[in-house]
Amino acid sequence: MGLSTREIMDASLDLVGWDDVPADSTIYVPGERIETALVGIDLESPELQLAAREGYDLALAHHPAGGRARLEFPRVLDRQVEFLTDHGVPEPEAEEAVAELVERAELASHAANYRHDPSVAELLEQPYMNVHLAPDEVGRRAFVDVAEGLDDEATVGELVDGLSAIPELAAARTDVEVRVGREENAAGEVAIHHAAGTNGGAPVARAYFENGVDTVIYIHAGADDPRKLREEFGDGNLVVTGHVASDAIGMNALIDALEERGVDCTPISGCGIGRED
Numbered sequence: 454m455g456l457s458t459r460e461i462m463d464a465s466l467d468l469v470g471w472d473d474v475p476a477d478s479t480i481y482v483p484g485e486r487i488e489t490a491l492v493g494i495d496l497e498s499p500e501l502q503l504a505a506r507e508g509y510d511l512a513l514a515h516h517p518a519g520g521r522a523r524l525e526f527p528r529v530l531d532r533q534v535e536f537l538t539d540h541g542v543p544e545p546e547a548e549e550a551v552a553e554l555v556e557r558a559e560l561a562s563h564a565a566n567y568r569h570d571p572s573v574a575e576l577l578e579q580p581y582m583n584v585h586l587a588p589d590e591v592g593r594r595a596f597v598d599v600a601e602g603l604d605d606e607a608t609v610g611e612l613v614d615g616l617s618a619i620p621e622l623a624a625a626r627t628d629v630e631v632r633v634g635r636e637e638n639a640a641g642e643v644a645i646h647h648a649a650g651t652n653g654g655a656p657v658a659r660a661y662f663e664n665g666v667d668t669v670i671y672i673h674a675g676a677d678d679p680r681k682l683r684e685e686f687g688d689g690n691l692v693v694t695g696h697v698a699s700d701a702i703g704m705n706a707l708i709d710a711l712e713e714r715g716v717d718c719t720p721i722s723g724c725g726i727g728r729e730d
């Protein structure tokens with residue numbers, strides 16, 4: 454009875470048909486025969502103590518919390534370049550747009566206390582893992598479906614309405630926001646820049662706008678990025694869907710898959726938003 458942490462990792466990959474565990478996802482403390490899981494977007498030391506105290510067989514987080522997922526996180530940023538080149542940004546320009554982000558991520562990974570949360574889980578003997586890129590890919594595909602369902606003349610406002618109808622985004626207390634541009638603008642060519650580790654900041658949005666993309670979708674944006682882009686681009690649109698709501702899309706899909714296989718999941722920390730039992 455129950456699943457192993459490895460089987461749960463595989464279940465996350467099966468959601469999107471992938472074979473390899475992404476660099477930002479890992480098992481910190483393995484477990485077997487898992488029948489109950491505390492599932493959250495952020496599960497760190499305090500939540501691990503909660504999981505142990507309440508007797509959960511597994512603490513299952515979305516965001517990387519240490520170990521390989523923290524140290525090797527910059528590797529998933531390769532997808533930033535992939536998404537840019539898919540929209541016609543020349544590879545050297547794409548690499549350059551992402552260079553600062555990659556350097557910052559490498560410095561941050563190198564500096565991080567990659568042992569903190571995993572070591573707490575070890576001490577508690579609490580099975581603990583995180584799955585990041587694969588659930589985000591589920592969310593990305595949900596956004597792609599919305600964008601592909603629009604007609605050629607659709608406005609940014611219609612794109613926002615379509616995104617806002619995704620159950621997690623509809624249920625969340627955050628709205629889908631147009632941070633650069635206007636709802637009346639044509640959505641035009643839409644780039645969904647999600648499931649690439651993190652958002653691309655102003656440089657990535659700039660590279661899209663300079664290469665014929667009209668609308669960029671991020672799930673979150675840095676505090677200064679929209680202002681920088683507004684100053685430079687009169688006609689680009691940046692739509693920000695909302696971080697927790699967007700992360701919940703893939704995590705809810707994983708919860709559904711685990712529940713189907715007999716793992717009783719308790720969602721906290723943003724997971725479960727907009728999910729129907």
Ligand SMILES: [Fe+2]
Binds near residue numbers: 515585589699700
């Ligand atoms: Fe995410």
Ligand SMILES: [Fe+2]
Binds near residue numbers: 516696700
């Ligand atoms: Fe996230």
